[in-house]
Structures are given as C-alpha cells and as structure tokens.
Amino acid sequence: MLDLETAVRIQKLRNKQRNPEHSARLAFKPFFKAEKPDLNGIQRALDWLIGLQKHYLNSEKVAAAIASVDSLGELERLRDKLDTAKKQIETGFDFLLSYFPPKFIASLKTQSLEKVGEFINTAENELDLFEDWLYYQDLIKQLEDLGAGTFLSKLRESQIPPESWYSVLEKGVYKNWLQYIHSNNPELRNFRSHLHEKIIREFSELDPQQQKVARERLRLLHAESWQELCSQPTAKQQLQLLQKESKKQKRHKEIREFIKSAPELVTTLKPCWLMSPLAVSQYLDPQVVSFDVVIFDEASQIRTEEAIPSIMRAKQVIIVGDNKQLPPTSFFVGTTFDEEEDEDEDIYESVLDECWTFMEYHTLMWHYRSQDESLIAFSNQKIYDSRLISFPNPVKDPNQGVHFQYVEGGIYDRGGRADNIREAEEVARLTLKHIQQNSHQSLGIIAFSQAQAKAIQKQLERFSETHPNLKEFCQDDDSLQFFLKPLEWVQGDERDVIILSFGYGLDSQGKFIHNFGPLTKPGGERRLNVAITRAKCKLVFVASIQAENLDLSQINNRGVALLKDYFIYAASGDKKLEGNQSDDLIRLNSPLEDDIYQALLERNYLVERWVGCSDYRIALAVKDKQRDEFLLGIDCDGVTYNKYPTVRDRDRLRQLVLEKLGWRIHRIWSSEWFRDKNNQIKQLVERLEHIRLQE
Numbered sequence: 001m002l003d004l005e006t007a008v009r010i011q012k013l014r015n016k017q018r019n020p021e022h023s024a025r026l027a028f029k030p031f032f033k034a035e036k037p038d039l040n041g042i043q044r045a046l047d048w049l050i051g052l053q054k055h056y057l058n059s060e061k062v063a064a065a066i067a068s069v070d071s072l073g074e075l076e077r078l079r080d081k082l083d084t085a086k087k088q089i090e091t092g093f094d095f096l097l098s099y100f101p102p103k104f105i106a107s108l109k110t111q112s113l114e115k116v117g118e119f120i121n122t123a124e125n126e127l128d129l130f131e132d133w134l135y136y137q138d139l140i141k142q143l144e145d146l147g148a149g150t151f152l153s154k155l156r157e158s159q160i161p162p163e164s165w166y167s168v169l170e171k172g173v174y175k176n177w178l179q180y181i182h183s184n185n186p187e188l189r190n191f192r193s194h195l196h197e198k199i200i201r202e203f204s205e206l207d208p209q210q211q212k213v214a215r216e217r218l219r220l221l222h223a224e225s226w227q228e229l230c231s232q233p234t235a236k237q238q239l240q241l242l243q244k245e246s247k248k249q250k251r252h253k254e255i256r257e258f259i260k261s262a263p264e265l266v267t268t269l270k271p272c273w274l275m276s277p278l279a280v281s282q283y284l285d286p287q288v289v290s291f292d293v294v295i296f297d298e299a300s301q302i303r304t305e306e307a308i309p310s311i312m313r314a315k316q317v318i319i320v321g322d323n324k325q326l327p328p329t330s331f332f333v334g335t336t337f338d339e340e341e342d343e344d345e346d347i348y349e350s351v352l353d354e355c356w357t358f359m360e361y362h363t364l365m366w367h368y369r370s371q372d373e374s375l376i377a378f379s380n381q382k383i384y385d386s387r388l389i390s391f392p393n394p395v396k397d398p399n400q401g402v403h404f405q406y407v408e409g410g411i412y413d414r415g416g417r418a419d420n421i422r423e424a425e426e427v428a429r430l431t432l433k434h435i436q437q438n439s440h441q442s443l444g445i446i447a448f449s450q451a452q453a454k455a456i457q458k459q460l461e462r463f464s465e466t467h468p469n470l471k472e473f474c475q476d477d478d479s480l481q482f483f484l485k486p487l488e489w490v491q492g493d494e495r496d497v498i499i500l501s502f503g504y505g506l507d508s509q510g511k512f513i514h515n516f517g518p519l520t521k522p523g524g525e526r527r528l529n530v531a532i533t534r535a536k537c538k539l540v541f542v543a544s545i546q547a548e549n550l551d552l553s554q555i556n557n558r559g560v561a562l563l564k565d566y567f568i569y570a571a572s573g574d575k576k577l578e579g580n581q582s583d584d585l586i587r588l589n590s591p592l593e594d595d596i597y598q599a600l601l602e603r604n605y606l607v608e609r610w611v612g613c614s615d616y617r618i619a620l621a622v623k624d625k626q627r628d629e630f631l632l633g634i635d636c637d638g639v640t641y642n643k644y645p646t647v648r649d650r651d652r653l654r655q656l657v658l659e660k661l662g663w664r665i666h667r668i669w670s671s672e673w674f675r676d677k678n679n680q681i682k683q684l685v686e687r688l689e690h691i692r693l694q695e
Helices: 002-018 023-027 039-054 059-067 069-099 102-109 113-125 127-145 149-157 162-184 193-206 209-230 233-247 255-261 263-269 277-283 304-312 351-356 374-382 421-437 450-464 468-474 524-531 558-571 582-588 591-602 639-643 647-660 670-675 677-694
Strands: 291-296 314-319 401-406 443-447 482-486 495-501 535-543 606-611 618-623 630-636 665-668
Touching: 127 149, 149 162, 193 209, 193 647, 209 263, 233 255, 233 263, 255 263, 255 277, 277 304, 291 304, 304 314, 304 351, 314 351, 374 401, 374 535, 374 558, 401 558, 421 443, 421 450, 421 468, 421 495, 421 535, 443 450, 450 468, 450 482, 450 495, 468 482, 524 558, 535 558, 591 606, 591 618, 591 630, 591 670, 591 677, 606 630, 630 639, 630 677, 647 665, 665 670, 665 677, 670 677
Parallel strands: 291 314, 401 535, 443 482, 443 495, 495 535, 630 665
Antiparallel strands: 606 618, 618 630
16 A cells, blocks of 8 residues: 555656656756666755855856846856866876876865966976976886886886886896897806816917927928928939038138029028028029018118019018118128217118008007016107007016106317216116116117217226126127117117117206217117117116206207207106006096906005006006005906907907016906906905915
8 A cells, every 4th residue: 555655745846847848857857867867966956056155156146147148148258268277287187197106186176276376387487307207208118218217116116216227227238238138148158267267378378389389380391491491403413512511721702603503402401591681692592492471670760762572582572660660771891890970971761661651550569678668668759659558567666667867067078079978977887887787687778879988998997997797798789698789770770778868968068069970860769769668677777867958949850859849858757658558548437447356446555557568458456554565466258359350469468568567467357356356356355365365
C-alpha cells in the first residue's frame, strides 16, 4: 500500500515537470530535462547562485541589470572577456605545468585569483631566477628524452650538491665509455702492469742484442763474399799482386794504380772505407771503383764541388750534417793556427745546403751528449726552436752545467797581438784546478780567436814549468783527454768539461768595439752554437766583459744578439731562459696526470710538474723537501708517452737515458689507475717511503 502511494506521488511530480511554465524548468532550462535532468549542471547553477548571494546582490538588482538591453550587451562583452581570460589562464597553467611539479600547479589552481596574481608578480620580480628555472627544466626534459630520467631522479634523491652534478654525469659518461672500449678491446680489458712490464724488460734485454747479431751477420756476409771472390779466376792474380806489394820495402806501386789493378780484391777485403772527399778524388778511379752507399758526415763543412767526385762513385748518397753548425770556410785551408787570423774569410755553400732544397730529409731529435740539460737548453730553444729532445737531471750538481767566470781587469790587445793575457792566465789556472780535482774527466779549451788560443798555449806552457802534471795532461793535443783549439776547429769534438775563452774586451784605452771576428759576420750564430755545445758535463764561460757591455744598437747581427743572451744565461747559472717554465706546457696536461698530482698533494708530497727544458719533460716528479733533488720521477702512458712512435723510444731508450742520469722512475698505467686507483696510490706511496728510508 505504501509503495503504491509513493508511485502516485512520483507521477504527479513528473506531470508538473512536463508543464512548460514549471518554475524548475524555467530556472534551470539549459540543464532541465524531464526524463533525465543534468544534475551536475543544476548543481553548478545552484553554487553560482549561492556565490552571488555572498556578494550581496539581491534579486531586484539582478533583475534590473538583466532587464536593461545595454546591461545585457555589457554583460555579454564581459562574458566574452571572461571566457578569453579563462582560456589564457588555462594556457598559462598548462605552461607552468610543463616546468613545475604537478602537485604545486594543482594547488595553485584551487587558490583565488589574488593568490595566482601574487605568484605571477613574484615570478616577474625575480625574472632572472624564473628564466633560469625554465632553462633548467628544459634541460631536464632534454635529458629525460635522452633516457637519463632515472639518473636525474637519483641525483635529486642524493646529497650531491647541484654544482657537482655535471662532474658526476661526466664521470658516468666516461666510465660507460671506458667499459665499452674494454668490452671491444680484450688487450685493454685484460691489461696487467706486472705482465706488461715483464714484456718490456724482455724487449729491453733482447733489443740491444740486435746490434751484436747484426755484427755477426756482417762477418758472415763478409766471409761469404771473400769465398765467392776466391772462386773467381781473377782473384789469384790480384792476391799475388797484394802479396808482392806487401813484401816490398820501397818503391811501392801508387795507391791509385794498385787499386785500379785489384779493385775486386780491395773492395771485398775492405767493404767499408773511411776517406775525406779529397782522398776519394786522389786515390779512386771512378771507372774502376764505386760504392753502394756514400755517407757524408759533418756535411755542413763540405763544399759542393768537393763532394761531387764522391757522389759520382755512389749508387746511393746519405748526407749527414747540421745546417745550424759551421759552414765551409777558407779557414780550413790552413792546418795550424800560427797564421794571421783572417776576419774576412770567405763562406761557401755546403753540399748539405744544396741537398736540403730537394732531397728527402729526416731530423735526428734525440740529444745524448749533455749529461746536464742546461748545456743544450740554450741552443735548443734559441737555435733549434725547442725541437731537440733532451733529458732533465734529478740532482743539481755544482760540478755540472753552465758556469760564468768573469775576469776583472782583462785587457784586449787591439791593434797588437789581438789577445787577452789576463784571461789566458785565468784559463790556465782553471785548467790546473781541473787536473788537480777532476783529472779523470777530459778537458777541451776553445778560444774564440786564433790569437787567444796562442795566448792560452803560452800560459799553459808557463804554468807547466812549476806543475809537471799539467804538462803531462796537456802534452798530447790530439788525445781524447785534452785539446786546445780555436773555435773554427772544434766541430765534431766533445769533452767532459769545456772552457770557453771569449778573449775580446775593453782595450787599454777603455774602449770596446763590437768586432768579434767571424762571430760578427753572417752565420755567426752557427759558430756560437758549435762552441757552447761541446761539453758533456760542464762548461765554463770565461770572459773579461759582461752582458751589459754588449750594445745591440751598435751592431745588427743575430750572432751578437745570441751572444748577449748567452752571457745573461751563463751568468744566471742557466736559470734565465725565457720560455723555460713548465707552465708553458700546461696545455699538455692529461686528466690522468692531474689525478695523480692531486693524490700526491693530498698526502703532503712536494710535486713539480713538467720537469725539464725540452719538448720531453717528466710530467710529475716528487721532490725531497730537505734537499734540492728529486726522489722519484713518475712516468705515465699519457701525452709524452704517446708522442713517441716506436716501442724502442717509448719503453727502452727513454727510461735507459733517465736512469743513466740518476733518475728513479715509477710507472703508472692508465688502465690500472682507472681500474684500481687506491691500490696504485698505495704502491706509489710505498715506493716513495722506501726511497726516503734509503736516503
């Protein structure tokens, strides 16, 4: 009975709703459908009415506003503006949603327009920060598109400061790259330093044996050539001629005629001949004797016309020389320095200069002679453009390197003997001191003029009267123990210690004239280069003037300009050489060497970088804090290591030279440093502490 009454009531309500004049239909026309009304739309309309009531707009005022045609038009315009503003706000929220967390934007949407306006005003006032934030979010989006979303999430969750994020990312990239390289290169993946260094030791032992094997092979080839000659019909006759000539006491056959009579015999017995160009022309008939190879040594001093006869007798020619050293001059016509010095000597073109313009050439870069790098550093930088490879010393030895000896009161006898007696006496005293303290070392004395060489000779003879050991030491001028020569005669010579006597200086009137013989002529720098590079251990530059006496405004000559630079260099104890700072090569630093450097600094070691003067330098060297010497040099397979094209250069010769100079070398290989850095540091520190205990 109750259900029936309810059904009757519902039906009556439906009938009322179907009436077009029903109040609900009139009030909610857009949302009212008798069968299925839009309840959500009705609810929004009711909410709007409630909001309208809150603003104290009574029905009379609303009715008045709606009743006016003008008001309705204005309301429609406002409605359109409101719709436009709504779309702009929605677009703005969509923009913000692309760069700010969704929760923050969702919260902002629920705020009043005043709150949204405050946020916009804040963003406008801090526009730079806002732009940075937008840029930051754009980068994050790019990284997420690249698949780095997980990495970024972990960074945000970590305690790593944002300024370090790039370094973390860079490390990750390199680490993955390294893993990729290792996965495709098993020789790197399986690299172990102890096994690799074992191979290096084996190579270092076997490589020099090639020379011994080569000598044996040459002997065998020589014997085979001799046996082959003996099987020839002409050999017996030529042998008989040789035996006959060897038994003669006098009236021997002329050498040229003998060689012409037995060419196969002499070239087979002696396949390698050492001769001057003049001797080749004198003794060898070009129609009879020829050579597979002719080598010219010290070719910078051989005139082209003198070389041509030897070239005619060769199938192949090798020209060996240094165009930064002495050229051919008329000076060499003489055989002693008793003649008057010829300051107007002629300078000729050498066969080296001629061939340089059209022949293929190879430059020998390694410098072995100097046991102290300062002996070659000046020439390397000023003459050879720092292309020579020289090696630094682990200890600064006062008995090595470049030294300057100023002779106060030395007078140059201009217009007379053209010598400097007081300076010659000082050279004699230094010679006596040398044989008293270092007689085991060879000595060479180089005078910048013939006259000064004669003056030194006289002073040595005078000193020898009271010091017989001096006479004994100097008696053999052609020995490997001692020489005294003018500058023009010393190319190709070397001695442990060299004394350079400049000789020129102020005359008796106190005048100084910038005329230093051939040194002031074109190519004078080549003569200076020869003079200052003859020493293996020590060079003493003796002079009666100093750098300030040389006025370059008085003479425009490269040789004199370099001479002044050398005065400054020698007087400073080899320290004043522009560009001789390790900072010049800082661009060569590698991340590996940077990492090792920082690890040593953190452990309170004193470390120097790029030790040396040449293109080859020791990247890292640990210095003794109490003494002026290096405890250990650290060699890496970094920039310097990879500059050398051959295994012999990289792994044998370089370390061999350094160890001969007294270096202790510790090798660190990049593969093992990156794989197990802590263990590599431990081994390095243990080595350093072991050296300290030994010291």
